[in-house]
Amino acid sequence: MIPEGFFYAGFRSGFSDFRHRPVLILPGGGMCRAGAMGRSMEDCGVKIVRVETVPVRPVRAASTAPAQRFFERPRLTPSSALFEIRDRQHADRQPVAELLVKVVTDDGLEGIGTAGAARGHAQFTIENHLRHIVLGQDPFNVELLWERMFRETVKYGRKGMAIEAISAIDIAIWDILGKAAGQPVFNLLGGRTRDTIRAYASALYPTGNLDDLGAEARGYIDQGFSAMKLRLGWGPADGTAGMRRNLELVRTVRQAAGPDIEVAADAHMGWNVSYAIRMIHLIEDAGFQLAWVEEPVMPDDIPGYARVAAEVDTPIAGGEHEFTRYGFRDLIAQRAVDIVQLDVNRAGGITEACKIWALAAAHDLPVIPHGGHMHNCHLIMSHLNSPMAEYFPPPPPGRAPDSNEMFWHIFTGEPKAERGRISLPDRPGLGIEVNWDFVGCPDHASTVSSEAR
Numbered sequence: 001m002i003p004e005g006f007f008y009a010g011f012r013s014g015f016s017d018f019r020h021r022p023v024l025i026l027p028g029g030g031m032c033r034a035g036a037m038g039r040s041m042e043d044c045g046v047k048i049v050r051v052e053t054v055p056v057r058p059v060r061a062a063s064t065a066p067a068q069r070f071f072e073r074p075r076l077t078p079s080s081a082l083f084e085i086r087d088r089q090h091a092d093r094q095p096v097a098e099l100l101v102k103v104v105t106d107d108g109l110e111g112i113g114t115a116g117a118a119r120g121h122a123q124f125t126i127e128n129h130l131r132h133i134v135l136g137q138d139p140f141n142v143e144l145l146w147e148r149m150f151r152e153t154v155k156y157g158r159k160g161m162a163i164e165a166i167s168a169i170d171i172a173i174w175d176i177l178g179k180a181a182g183q184p185v186f187n188l189l190g191g192r193t194r195d196t197i198r199a200y201a202s203a204l205y206p207t208g209n210l211d212d213l214g215a216e217a218r219g220y221i222d223q224g225f226s227a228m229k230l231r232l233g234w235g236p237a238d239g240t241a242g243m244r245r246n247l248e249l250v251r252t253v254r255q256a257a258g259p260d261i262e263v264a265a266d267a268h269m270g271w272n273v274s275y276a277i278r279m280i281h282l283i284e285d286a287g288f289q290l291a292w293v294e295e296p297v298m299p300d301d302i303p304g305y306a307r308v309a310a311e312v313d314t315p316i317a318g319g320e321h322e323f324t325r326y327g328f329r330d331l332i333a334q335r336a337v338d339i340v341q342l343d344v345n346r347a348g349g350i351t352e353a354c355k356i357w358a359l360a361a362a363h364d365l366p367v368i369p370h371g372g373h374m375h376n377c378h379l380i381m382s383h384l385n386s387p388m389a390e391y392f393p394p395p396p397p398g399r400a401p402d403s404n405e406m407f408w409h410i411f412t413g414e415p416k417a418e419r420g421r422i423s424l425p426d427r428p429g430l431g432i433e434v435n436w437d438f439v440g441c442p443d444h445a446s447t448v449s450s451e452a453r
């Protein structure tokens with residue numbers, strides 16, 4: 001008997017079997033297994049029985065030039081304000097390029113999640129704390145599981161690695177829920193809001209070779225992209241010469257793209273408030289429109305964000321290094337950003353991301369999440385206030401991927417953009433599989449497994 005107002009997943013998928021019981025999807029995304037209604041939480045019948053963490057090491061360059069581009073070229077980092085470009089140390093080289101988390105149920109369903117930037121640190125938190133919270137629990141109780149993970153890590157968590165660890169487990173659980181329902185995750189979150197997702201090409205790293213930069217921009221237009229993002233390379237310690245070089249980067253891409261292509265620019269936390277205002281005014285006064293400037297100041301300087309946003313005409317984007325609904329509440333309440341750019345596998349996973357998306361919608365703000373992972377696409381597809389996706393083009397054959405591109409090697413099923421748009425398949429769950437031929441290679445990974453006792 002299907003209660004009135006419930007949607008029976010089997011009607012849509014043609015087949016839904018989770019422990020031989022149909023899954024009921026409530027309007028708005030809630031779910032329940034038929035036959036489980038009225039049962040106690042302890043008598044759930046489905047349990048998480050295994051949590052595995054798989055740190056994936058970076059791919060080393062086979063030869064010199066291309067693979068090391070991420071580190072050789074000038075790049076803004078939070079420390080850029082402290083050092084001139086020649087003195088910058090790239091101390092953010094982590095031994096783990098991606099952390100995979102596999103959650104397994106007693107039914108044999110497997111979900112995969114990833115932890116954003118903390119990776120190895122997130123692995124420690126999962127192995128030593130979070131796994132004790134989720135093992136033996138019903139994955140359908142994802143709201144309660146999220147809140148328990150958050151509250152039980154709050155003494156040392158709140159932002160950063162603990163939230164990234166929670167994010168990875170939460171994303172893996174949603175992958176399981178989709179597979180259990182026989183539905184793509186976006187159908188559990190609100191369904192399709194469009195046929196395909198507009199994507200912007202995210203690359204265009206700073207370089208002294210402006211001809212190459214312009215050619216790269218024209219290449220994305222040839223591929224059909226209608227928007228792209230460049231990285232700015234110089235900050236306060238680089239003086240007026242650095243400002244001029246930032247302007248040259250914008251001029252090169254802006255002129256190569258032409259007037260009908262949106263161009264954004266990323267400062268990656270490398271500026272301060274006064275520099276950001278002067279630099280953006282310089283760009284505006286030169287007549288170059290940008291779709292947004294991203295992360296102009298340090299993420300905790302929310303009043304500084306707000307000052308920049310108030311002073312310039314260019315939209316300000318931020319949130320890539322913000323966490324949970326509480327962090328985004330403050331960012332939004334102080335009018336710090338015009339575009340919300342949460343990173344789903346940092347900010348709290350899919351459960352928390354839905355709340356951040358709703359918060360942004362209530363303030364009429366678009367959400368353009370950071371990162372190229374598939375979990376973003378499911379959230380973008382199911383939310384009307386999400387106009388496009390970030391898209392890191394696959395690295396050309398022979399060049400080792402940087403950390404933003406690793407997912408192309410780690411997963412199969414990640415959709416490639418066609419004419420600048422992404423089509424999402426109807427495969428259950430997130431719709432991707434781990435490429436174990438790559439990940440299982442001893443050069444790249446070593447698995448730690450925790451089982452329920």
Ligand SMILES: [Mg+2]
Binds near residue numbers: 295320
């Ligand atoms: Mg960014």
